[in-house]
Amino acid sequence: MHSDPESSERPARSDGRCRSPAIHHDSQQRTAQISLEEKAEAVRDACKWKDIAKLRSLAESTGGFLTDELRRSAWPLLLGLSPDLMNDGVDTSFDAQEAVADWEQLEPHRDEDQVQLDVNRSFIYYPNDKSEAQLNKCKSELLVLIVEVLRRHPYLCYFQGFHDICQVFLLVLQPGWRARVVARLSVLRIRDFMLPSLGPTTAQLRLLPDLLAKADSELRKHIATIEPFYALAGTLTMYAHNIEAYGDIARLFDVFLAREAVFPIYVFAQIVMSRRSEILDVEEPDMLQVMLAKVPPNMDLDSLITNAASLFDQFPPESLPSWRRISKSSTLKTARHIETCANQTLDDGRAFFEQQAKEVRWVETRDRISMAVWRYRRPIRAIGMTTAVAAIAFYLRRNPSAIHYVTSLFSTLSKA
Template identity: 55%
Template sequence: MDGSDEASSQEKTTNHAGLAAATEKERSILEACRWRDLEALRAFAESPGGFLTDRIRQHAWPVLLGLPPSHGNGSVDSGVEEGETGSWKELPRHRDEDQVQLDVNRAFIYYPENQNEAELARQKDELSALILEVLRRHPYLCYFQGYHDICQVFLLVLPPAVRTPAVARLSALRIRDFMLPSLTPAVRQLRLIPDILRAADPQLWRHLSATEPFFALAGMLTMYAHDITTLGEISRLFDVLLAREPVFSVYMFAAIVRSRRAELFETPQDEPEMLHSILCKLPRPLDLESLITAACALLNAYPPESLAAWRTISHASVLRTARVPDACATQSMADGQVFFERQVAELRWLERRDKIMEVLWRYRRPARSLGFAVLIGVAALLLRKHPGPAAYVSGLVSRWVRL
């Protein structure tokens, strides 16, 4: 046997071994889906290749999102409320539908490839219907630009029967913070990134200290679907994002920042705009396997409870209500709405408090500082417990400072 024949034989043996290993992994993942073994699925999602194929993802993703084995039965609801048997098209329009249509018109830019006009039009109609059904059935949710990027992946991977309940549960239980009427909770998530860098890489943290973490906003909001341009890569990343707790996405971006360490140090610290521009775009090529491993290591070494910015995260945020990986699979859609309404109430309280503080600061008078302190204390207490009387106190403050 000459050298070329021997090399060819070794290559065939290697390929055969790799195929056998993939086949065994596939069988093991499907078995874990059958038994709804979330811990095993999480391990497979973190391992190289994740769930391997879309055919396997069609079994694994619904389990991770808490859909019951038989649609409509089981202890965990499917995302369609009991009694909602009518067509979603008969439900009232959602307030954000015009923006939905604008975004759907821009969908399917990178994948799937080689579509003709008729196929593209059909998929856009399906995407629009998927988003509108979720929003009309759960009208408390607020649409955000980039939501269509996430839904596009679910549409291309999952079969029609489970798309709507899967996206509904994802929306209410995993990305709820981004579907509130304010971006404040999303910004608070971003503030965790500098804290992770400070703990894991103080030198890099100091280099980026003048750069706000808003570079991560598009990636975080869209589960990276806005920035990753191949279906295979984004589906692979969704494997682990759905298997891990929601805060994992924050650690994923911290790992991405650290992976660009050498490149970032080539840009001076006093040029935050340039650093921001670099970090707004994901590195190419994107070594997802290494980044997933790095993100897991960061989360294990520096859990969110050890970060200063964690204190600013609402107790109704998905980062806290789904702090353990299995929480999203066991919570109900009703739970998601309760948490949503709790966060909205907190946001309204913060807005009222900030307005009172602004008035006090604008009209502050040293001689009346004690009186102001008493008023702001009473106002804060009432705002939290009794929003109605608080409005009276707010007006009282305004009149007092103008005397």
């Protein structure tokens, strides 16, 4: 894979702070130094004027934002944190819960034990220029980052792989920015993955077969029996679980933060299509599952991003059949336009979360009704299956706590 051209502007540090690994130039990158300097200036200018559209264009172009120094300005801005509102690394535009200075005094989050287990397994591939003591410090900082975000926003549900995302932000950002940026990412951009059910995540994955059917019907037909869960690790973690080179994952984050929340689905579709011949040669379903789940190394990331963007333009999400089944409160729709998302507050995100969680509970209740109706289908035939389900569903939507009484009723009828 192409490493991002991180310059030698990052000096060696003696304070032990966990920072991103140094990335070395090759001769081609040195030859292109003038154009890189021009692009770097363009990124600085876009950040100065808070030009989100320009940042999006720069993120999609060769090399993305180029260096971590530039990312430290661009990433917070793309997530709606203005440098004008920062004072010594502390954002002054947060809600009452954020106003609690000492997050350690907040109630422990229910998922903290799992967080600790995952943090213990972090920083496997990068940074690779740190001592064991320095890596342990990185892990300590990562644990603090994740736990702070979860305690300040206790309604969020931690998922395995969230630590992969957070370690990238930890390596790029200054300490004062980390929790603020990750909080906005969590609440406004990847909120669907932090709901108490996998339902919304699964709904996102259903877009992938639709997209492949439109872009390459032969390939889609060949893998039609394979459920799209092969894309789960990639899309769930913004590919941080799949990509082993720091420069590559930082470069991908540039475009993911600058694009719509659905864009990682388009990237995965493009990865699958780029392996078309290889996939068509395999017939065994189990082998196909393994092959589809693997994100290949040494990809040309710039070409991948360009092609995924073209795929998006050709087949926008609204053209995909499964888009209609995506909740209006899903991040795919509330973050459909980055400028809109950047202006949303954490309170907005929580409201979307609560609405979608309510929808998830309703779907689960409906499924339980369907199971109950099927189980006690004989007595129901007398009143008509469709009519019964519709009536019961309407009643339970207004009185969800009555599910147990309905089940008991069916049980009584079945014994009659």
